[in-house]
Every structure is written in C-alpha cells, then in structure tokens.
Amino acid sequence: MKNSNYIIELSNLSKSFGDKKVLDDVSLYIKKGEFVTILGPSGCGKTTLLRILAGFSKADEGEIHIAGESITDVPPHERPVNTVFQRYALFPHLNVFDNIAFGLKLKKVKQDEIDLRVRKALKMVGMTDYEWRDVNSLSGGQQQRVAIARAIVNRPQVLLLDEPLAALDLKMRKDMQMELKDMHKTLGITFVYVTHDQEEALTLSDTIVVMSEGRVQQIGTPTDIYNEPSNSFVADFIGESNILNGTMIRDKVVKFMNREFDCVDVGFGEQIPVDVVIRPEDVYIMAKSDSGMFDGVVQSCIFKGVHYEMTVLTPDGYEIMIQDYNAFEVGQEVSMIVKPSDIHVMQKERICNTFEGVMSDATHIKMLGSEFLCNEQKDIVGGEKVIVEVNFDKIDLLDNKEDGQTVGDVRFILYKGDHYHLTVRTEEGDNLYVDTHDVWDDRDIVGIRIMPEDMRITRV
Amino acid sequence: MKWLSRLFMKRHNWSIPYFIFLLIFVVLPLVLIFIYAFQDAEGNFTLRNFTKFITHAEAANTFVYSIGVAIITTILCILLGYPAAYILSNNELCRSKVMVVLFILPMWINILVRTLATVALFDFMRLPLGEGALIFGMVYNFLPFMIYPIYNTMQKMDHSYIEAAQDLGASPMKVFTKVMLPLSMPGVMSGIMMVFMPTISTFAIAELLTMNNIKLFGTTIQENINNGMWNYGAALSLIMLVIIFATDLFSDSDEERASNEGGII
Numbered sequence: 201m202k203n204s205n206y207i208i209e210l211s212n213l214s215k216s217f218g219d220k221k222v223l224d225d226v227s228l229y230i231k232k233g234e235f236v237t238i239l240g241p242s243g244c245g246k247t248t249l250l251r252i253l254a255g256f257s258k259a260d261e262g263e264i265h266i267a268g269e270s271i272t273d274v275p276p277h278e279r280p281v282n283t284v285f286q287r288y289a290l291f292p293h294l295n296v297f298d299n300i301a302f303g304l305k306l307k308k309v310k311q312d313e314i315d316l317r318v319r320k321a322l323k324m325v326g327m328t329d330y331e332w333r334d335v336n337s338l339s340g341g342q343q344q345r346v347a348i349a350r351a352i353v354n355r356p357q358v359l360l361l362d363e364p365l366a367a368l369d370l371k372m373r374k375d376m377q378m379e380l381k382d383m384h385k386t387l388g389i390t391f392v393y394v395t396h397d398q399e400e401a402l403t404l405s406d407t408i409v410v411m412s413e414g415r416v417q418q419i420g421t422p423t424d425i426y427n428e429p430s431n432s433f434v435a436d437f438i439g440e441s442n443i444l445n446g447t448m449i450r451d452k453v454v455k456f457m458n459r460e461f462d463c464v465d466v467g468f469g470e471q472i473p474v475d476v477v478i479r480p481e482d483v484y485i486m487a488k489s490d491s492g493m494f495d496g497v498v499q500s501c502i503f504k505g506v507h508y509e510m511t512v513l514t515p516d517g518y519e520i521m522i523q524d525y526n527a528f529e530v531g532q533e534v535s536m537i538v539k540p541s542d543i544h545v546m547q548k549e550r551i552c553n554t555f556e557g558v559m560s561d562a563t564h565i566k567m568l569g570s571e572f573l574c575n576e577q578k579d580i581v582g583g584e585k586v587i588v589e590v591n592f593d594k595i596d597l598l599d600n601k602e603d604g605q606t607v608g609d610v611r612f613i614l615y616k617g618d619h620y621h622l623t624v625r626t627e628e629g630d631n632l633y634v635d636t637h638d639v640w641d642d643r644d645i646v647g648i649r650i651m652p653e654d655m656r657i658t659r660v
Numbered sequence: 661m662k663w664l665s666r667l668f669m670k671r672h673n674w675s676i677p678y679f680i681f682l683l684i685f686v687v688l689p690l691v692l693i694f695i696y697a698f699q700d701a702e703g704n705f706t707l708r709n710f711t712k713f714i715t716h717a718e719a720a721n722t723f724v725y726s727i728g729v730a731i732i733t734t735i736l737c738i739l740l741g742y743p744a745a746y747i748l749s750n751n752e753l754c755r756s757k758v759m760v761v762l763f764i765l766p767m768w769i770n771i772l773v774r775t776l777a778t779v780a781l782f783d784f785m786r787l788p789l790g791e792g793a794l795i796f797g798m799v800y801n802f803l804p805f806m807i808y809p810i811y812n813t814m815q816k817m818d819h820s821y822i823e824a825a826q827d828l829g830a831s832p833m834k835v836f837t838k839v840m841l842p843l844s845m846p847g848v849m850s851g852i853m854m855v856f857m858p859t860i861s862t863f864a865i866a867e868l869l870t871m872n873n874i875k876l877f878g879t880t881i882q883e884n885i886n887n888g889m890w891n892y893g894a895a896l897s898l899i900m901l902v903i904i905f906a907t908d909l910f911s912d913s914d915e916e917r918a919s920n921e922g923g924i925i
Contacts, residue, residue, distance in 0.1 A: 256823050276826040277835075283827045289820035293842045302838070303828035354828065 206265075207232040207357060207390050208253070213262035215248055219629065222248045223259065224414040230407075235384050235391045237401040240411035241437065246394045249411070250360055253392065254283050267357060281358040282351035286366060288343045290335040296322075296346050297331040303354040321353040324383065341372045348380075352387060361393045365400065377403055398438045402426065410434050431546055432621075435477040436614055442483075442520050444617045446476040446545070454545050457494060457518045457617070461538065465545040475546045480509065480523040482542035485534050492535020496520065498528045512536065518617040553590040553633055556660075559583065565657070569628040570606035574652045585660040592635035594654035597624065597646040604647025608632060610640050624648065693901070696894035709895035719880055719896065726877035727903075730859040733798040734806075737855050738848060740799065741806035745847070746840075748807070749814035760811065767804045774801060775868050782869075789871050797869040798859055805854035813847030814840075857904045 208230040215223040222245045230236050238246040251257040253264065255276030264272050271279055282303070290299050300318045309317070322328055325345035335343060344364060351359055361380075365373045381404055384391050395401055401408050402422045410417040410425060410433075418430040429435035432443050446456030451466040456476045468474060488495060496512035499519070508527045512520045512534060520536070528534055557567030561582045565574045580586060601607045611631075612623035622640060624632045632648065640646065667673050700706045713719050747753045748760050766774060778797045782789055817840075825839045863878030875883075877900060884893035 254823075254827060256826070276823070277829045277831055281827075283824070285820050285824060287818075287820060289818065289824040291821060291824070291839060291843075302825070302830075306829045306834060306838075350828070 205231055207267055208392070209263075209265040210249075210253070211263045211265075213249070213252060213259045213264070215245075215252065215257070215259050222414050223252075226262075226411075226414070226416055228409060228416065228419070230390060230392065233388055233390055235381070235393065235404060235406045236409060237393045237395060237405035237407070238409045238411060239395060239398060239401040239437075240417075241396055244411045245414040246396075246411050247362060250283075250362055250392065250394045253358075254281055254360055255279050280356055281360055282354050282356040283360040283362065284344075284347050284351050284364045286363045288347040290343055290346055290350070292336055294335070295331070296327070296333050296335060296338075299335060299346060300350045300353050302350065307354075317353050318349075321349040324352065324386070325349045326379070340367055341376070344368065344376065348383070352383070352389075356389065358390045358392060359387075361391060363395050364393075366395070366397075373400070380404065402438070410437065412437070428544060429477060429546065431549055432475045432477070432614055433612075435475075435544070435546070440480050440521060440523070442478045442480065442617060443614060444476045444478075444518065446474050448472045448474050448545060452540075454543065457514055458516050459494065461493070461543055462540040463543040463545055464541050465543075468545065468547065473548050473551050475548055477544040477546060478520075478538055478542060480521040481507070482538060483520060483522045483524075484537040484539075485510065485512070485522050485524050485526070485528060486537075487528075488533040488535050490535075491537070493537050495533065495535050498530050498532045498534055501527055501530055503527070516618075519615075520617065550633065552592060553595065555588045555590070555630065557586050557588050559586055563652075565655075568606050568626050568630050568632075568648070572605050572650060572652075572655070574655050574657060577657060580657070580659055586657050587660060589656040589658075590650055590654055592621065592633050593619075594650065595624075595632055595634045596649040596651075597622070597634060597636060597638065597640065598649055599646070601645055601647040604649045606648050608646060608648050610642055610644045610646060613640065613642060690901075693894045693897050696891050697898040698895075699891050701891060709892050710899075712892060713895060713899065722875050722880050723877050723899070725875075726860055729794065729798065729876060730856050732795060733802060733859045734852055734856045736795070736799045737803050737806035738851065741803055741851065742810055742844075742848070744803075745807045745810035745814055745844075748811050749817075763807055763811075764804055766800075767808075771801055772864055772868075775865050779868055789869055789873075791870070791874060793869040794866055794874055797865045798862070801865060802855040802859060805858075806851040809850040809854065810844060810847035813844050817843055853908065856907060860903065861900060 206229045208228070210226060210228040213223050213226045214221070224245075226245070226249060228249075238249060240246045248257060252259050255271070255274065259272075262272075263270060266280055291302065294302065297318055300321055301314050304314045304317060318331070319328070322330060325348050327342065327345050327349065330338070330342070330346075335346060338346065344367075348364070364380075365376050368376060377400060380391075380393075393401075393404060402425075405422055407419065408422055408425045409419050412433050418425060418434045420428070425434065425438055429438060429441075435441045435443055444456045446454050448465070448468040448470070449455050449460060450470045451468075452463055454461055454463045454465070454474065454476060486492065494514055496514040499511045499513050501508055501510045504523070507523045507525055510522045510524065510528060512522055514520065522536070555567045557565045557572075559577065559580050559582050560566050560571060562576050562578075562580075563574060565572050565586065565588065567588060574588075596604075598604050606626055608624040608626040610622055611625045614621040616635075619635050619637050620639070622634045622636060624634055624646060626632065626648070697709055698705055698707070700708060713723075744763065748763065754760075775797055778793070778800060779789065782793050787793065821839050821843065822835055825835045830838060860876075861878045861881075863876055863882050866874055866876040866879055877896070881893050881896045881900070884890075884896065
C-alpha cells in the first residue's frame with residue numbers, strides 16, 4: 201500500500217513538552233539511499249524529530265513508517281535504525297572493539313564474523329589497529345569515528361546522526377564532512393543528519409529540510425533552498441541575504457527601494473506586498489556610472505578572505521550588503537546592478553498582526569494576556585469575541601517593561617535594509633511582529649504598547 | 661604578635677591544627693595499638709598475643725563468624741539497596757526527591773537509638789532476638805550507606821549510554837546487564853566499603869539485638885579491653901585493621917580500574 205520509493209515516512213507528527221509545542225504537524229518522506237539533513241536553529245524541534253525516529257521519544261500524534269512497516273509503537277531496540285550521538289555515548293567500560301561489537305554480539309553474530317565486520321568498520325572510519333584502545337584515551341575526533349563505526353557495523357537501513365560534528369574543531373569538521381559523504385556513497389544507506397550549521401547542510405545533503413518553531417519551513421535540494429528560499433526565515437537562515445519589503449506591481453515587475461525592478465516571478469497578482477531577497481554575491485558593484493540600476497555610498501568594507509563584504513547606503517536610506525572580489529573605499533560613490541533572475545520574490549507570511557481578544561466593555565479589550573484600552577466600540581458589547589489587527593510599525597517596544605501593557609521577549613530579528621522586523625513572544629506564547637528602527641538584541645525583554653487608535657477591531 | 665601574624669601569613673601553616681588533630685586522634689592511637697599488640701602485660705616484646713588468637717579457638721571463631729555476618733549483611737544490602745537506588749535514580753519511576761530523602765533519613769538518627777527501636781519492635785511483634793534479629797538490625801542500619809553511593813553513580817550516569825545500548829538493539833534486560841550494571845559498579849564498590857568494614861567492628865548492635873548471646877569480633881575486642889587485657893585487645897584490633905586495610909586496597913584498585921580502565925596499554 202505504501203510507495204516503495206520511500207524508506208522513511210513521517211506523517212503528521214506532533215509533540216508537546218508541557219505547553220510548548222516542539223513539533224507541529226510535521227510530515228516528511230525520505231527516499232532510500234538519500235542523504236537528508238534536518239536544519240534549523242536550536243529549539244526548532246530537529247533533535248526531537250530525530251529522537252522520535254530513533255524511538256527514544258514518542259510523538260503525541262502521527263505515524264512513522266520505515267520500509268513500509270509502521271514502527272510508531274516499536275521500541276528503539278527493535279527498529280532498523282542506528283544513531284550516532286552528539287556526544288558519542290561510547291561505553292566507557294568497554295574498549296574500542298567491544299564498543300563496536302556491542303550490537304553484533306546482541307544479535308548473536310558468530311565470533312569470527314564479528315571480528316571481520318569490526319575490522320572492516322574500523323578500516324572504513326580510518327581507525328585500523330585501534331581495536332584494543334580504551335575509548336577514554338581517544339581524542340574527540342577518534343571517539344566520533346568509533347561512534348560512527350559502532351553504528352554502521354550493524355548495517356542499519358537508516359543511519360541517524362545527531363549533530364555528530366558539533367564538538368569538533370573547524371578543520372577536523374571539514375575533513376569528517378568529506379569522509380561522511382564518501383561513507384554515504386560507499387554504504388548506500390539512508391542518512392538522516394541533524395545540524396544547525398547551514399554550511400554543513402549545504403555541503404553534505406541531497407535534500408535539506410529547514411525547520412523552525414516545530415514546523416517544516418522548506419524541503420528541497422541545497423541549490424533550491426539557497427536560490428529559491430520559500431520565506432524570509434529560510435532566506436535569512438541559509439547564507440547571507442538582503443531581505444527587503446517590496447510590492448509586486450504586476451507579473452515580472454517588483455517595486456522595492458522606491459523603484460521598479462524587472463524580475464522573473466509571476467503569479468503573485470497585482471499590487472501585492474512581498475518580501476524580496478537578494479544574495480550579497482548577486483549584486484554587481486562598480487564605480488558610479490549611468491549604467492547602474494541604483495546608486496549608493498560605501499559605508500564599510502571588510503576583507504573576508506576570498507571576497508570583500510561591503511555595506512552600501514542608498515539615497516533613500518536602504519542598506520545593502522554586497523560581496524565582491526573588488527574593494528571599494530568607504531565613502532566612495534558606487535552604482536549597482538542586479539539581474540532579474542537574482543531577485544527572489546517571496547509571498548509575505550502576513551501583512552499585519554492579528555490577535556484574538558474578548559471585549560471587556562466598550563473601551564477595553566482583553567488580549568495577549570493583558571487588558572488594552574481601545575477606541576469606543578459602538579455595536580460590540582462586553583464579552584464578545586473579536587479579531588484585532590495592528591500594523592507592524594504600530595507596536596511600540598519599550599525598554600522598561602513596566603511601561604508597556606504587556607511584556608515579551610525578542611525571538612527573531614530580521615534586518616530589512618532600512619528597518620528591523622522583530623518577532624516578539626509574550627509570556628502567554630503569542631507572537632507579535634514589529635517593525636522598528638531601534639536596535640534590540642535576541643532575548644531582550646521588552647514592554648509592549650499598542651495605542652487605541654492603531655487597533656482595527658472586528659467582530660468574529 | 662609579630663610571630664603570630666607571620667605564622668598565619670603562610671598558607672601551608674593553616675593546616676597545622678589539622679596535623680595536630682590527626683596526630684593525637686589517629687596516628688598516636690594507631691602507634692599505641694601497634695606497640696601494645698607486641699607487648700605482654702609487663703611491657704616486654706612478645707608475639708604471644710597473636711599465637712593466642714590463632715590457638716585460642718573462641719576468638720578465631722568469633723572472627724570468622726563476624727566476617728560471615730559482615731558478608732551476609734553486605735550481600736543483603738546490595739540485593740535490597742541496588743534496586744532501591746535504581747528506582748530512586750530513575751526519573752520515570754520516582755519523580756520526587758522526597759523518596760530519596762526518606763531513604764537517607766535514617767542516617768540522621770543515632771545508630772544506638774535505631775537499634776534500641778529495633779529491639780522494641782521485635783519485642784512488640786513477639787519475635788525472638790538472636791541471629792535473625794542481628795542480621796535484620798545490621799541491614800536496617802547500614803542499608804542507607806549502600807543505597808546512597810549507588811544512587812549517586814546512577815544519578816550521574818549519562819542517559820545517552822542507555823539510549824545508545826537500546827539503539828544498538830539491547831532489550832531492557834540487556835541494557836541493564838550490559839550497561840547499567842557495569843557502569844554502576846564503582847557505586848557498588850564504595851557501598852561495600854561503607855557497609856562491610858563497619859559491620860566487622862560493630863558491637864553495640866550485636867549486644868542489643870542478641871541479648872549478648874552472639875559475640876562479634878567487635879564485642880570480643882571491647883570485652884578484652886574492658887577487662888584490662890589491653891595487649892590482647894590491641895592485637896585483635898590490629899588484626900581487624902589489617903583486614904579492613906586489605907579490603908580497602910582491593911576495592912581501591914578495583915575502582916581505579918573501573919575509572920580509567922586500560923588507560924595504559
């Protein structure tokens with residue numbers, strides 16, 4: 201009944217820890233032999249997803265199938281998967297050989313075959329002759345190799361890797377990435393790899409699954425994800441990018457930075473607000489000339505090894521990040537060109553804040569865990585449920601949390617060229633989206649104030 | 661005052677009071693035991709105290725019997741304490757720390773008070789005092805000393821070892837025998853140290869719970885010293901110290917092996 205192309209099928213998984221929803225209706229289908237990376241910032245639910253796949257944690261809702269068989273209720277020791285743990289979890293009371301042979305011995309494999317397979321696994325991870333070493337005497341990188349050998353020696357259908365390279369230094373990590381990729385080719389088994397390192401994900405994977413806040417944001421090949429991010433979160437998380445507010449004028453024409461640009465996107469409609477993403481390396485910069493599409497003044501220029509990273513300020517007050525092999529001096533006037541195919545247009549997830557609330561009386565409204573003053577409502581009586589809309593730039597964030605009507609903390613910061621777009625979460629878990637020119641830091645606790653005249657109240 | 665301030669200026673001088681304490685209450689008594697053990701009542705050098713122990717059946721028998729009681733007590737403590745420690749350290753089985761405190765609570769009460777209470781309990785339930793009561797009292801008194809070190813090692817054990825074992829195909833039973841048990845051995849070893857050694861030398865529990873009918877080695881030493889036979893008592897003490905020291909060495913080397921097993925190839 202199941203499509204045999206998929207070795208792993210996760211359907212509609214949800215999981216909460218207390219009130220916090222860590223996985224929200226996640227579905228994922230993985231093909232046999234694929235190298236899939238689950239990528240996201242810490243706390244996005246990627247590790248929980250992997251633990252549910254391994255069987256250490258149970259989903260509240262949803263189904264898991266591996267190779268067509270439901271394993272939703274199968275305990276971890278009977279699942280056809282093996283895990284490489286983040287902190288290796290090598291048994292300290294066993295030597296390298298016994299660590300690797302652990303799974304084979306449990307399966308009652310014959311001793312001479314165990315010897316053979318352990319040697320082969322050790323050879324594969326480049327640790328020949330380390331059989332009798334004590335695992336505590338090994339370096340981090342060596343322990344990681346043993347941990348990988350311990351997993352692959354069992355010939356699982358799926359290998360799960362939980363940020364296996366996070367604890368290694370940069371050089372070692374790069375080497376191990378290449379080795380993992382080779383290993384994946386040689387073994388031909390499915391790898392599910394969890395990481396928060398976008399570069400690692402781009403290097404290793406056949407498919408990347410970008411997650412945030414317990415939800416899948418985008419699934420695609422590394423090139424797809426990089427070139428066609430599906431929303432501003434993905435664009436910001438994968439690589440560097442300029443993200444700007446824009447308006448789709450009509451098909452193939454988008455307006456941002458107060459001028460119209462040709463683009464290749466169609467089907468958004470006319471006069472629709474959109475997010476525009478331009479990668480810093482896609483902006484061509486030159487000394488000021490008439491052939492440029494827009495002009496600016498260089499604000500900073502930093503040498504980054506291969507290229508220079510510059511910020512340019514346009515006369516309209518937009519800051520654009522540019523990467524180029526040529527350096528331009530700070531203060532120099534420059535002109536820029538962007539190719540239509542390098543302008544990525546994305547649907548906005550929302551164009552204003554929408555809150556649910558209850559009227560207490562004609563001039564007060566209960567929402568966001570607090571009571572707000574609002575303009576007098578003529579035909580809405582107390583106790584009625586209402587929807588409140590507030591524009592992004594009409595929410596004030598205050599240093600002193602006592603000054604606001606409610607309190608929240610800054611969760612996500614997106615720079616949009618001339619202002620910041622912040623996600624602020626209240627103590628009750630509601631998200632507010634705020635446009636501001638002030639600089640806030642991640643996890644700042646802020647007071648939140650909304651003026652009565654800025655609320656658009658409608659009955660449910 | 662100048663010499664005093666100079667004395668306290670140097671940090672290593674701060675340990676002087678502790679040295680004096682150790683000298684008076686640990687080293688000196690040990691030296692005295694050693695000297696007395698090799699002397700007769702007149703103060704002449706002799707080995708008679710030791711030959712008396714070997715040839716004198718009663719003392720030797722008590723000695724063997726005491727070690728037997730200590731071994732049984734220790735084994736019972738392990739059998740009762742290990743599962744208890746396992747349950748206490750398991751967050752799914754035991755969610756509150758109150759349970760841990762309840763298990764450790766008896767350690768706060770004086771050992772004599774606990775033993776007298778045990779006697780009263782046996783009287784109340786009309787159970788005979790004797791060997792059974794002795795073992796019961798011993799286990800009751802020393803069980804917390806077994807539970808706590810095991811609980812401690814299990815508590816500190818990285819949960820990912822258990823997950824790794826499950827992941828590699830170990831059933832819950834195999835997870836226990838192949839990972840939990842070997843990894844908790846250091847705790848069991850210190851538990852044994854905390855239970856076995858004091859049980860050899862205990863005498864109050866034996867006196868109270870057997871109405872003085874069963875003698876343990878501690879009792880014999882105490883009786884000899886009470887009756888003015890200081891030299892023989894000292895010799896017996898020395899023998900006991902040697903045994904304790906031997907167990908200590910044995911478990912020490914074992915623990916060291918567990919913590920950095922095969923570190924040197």
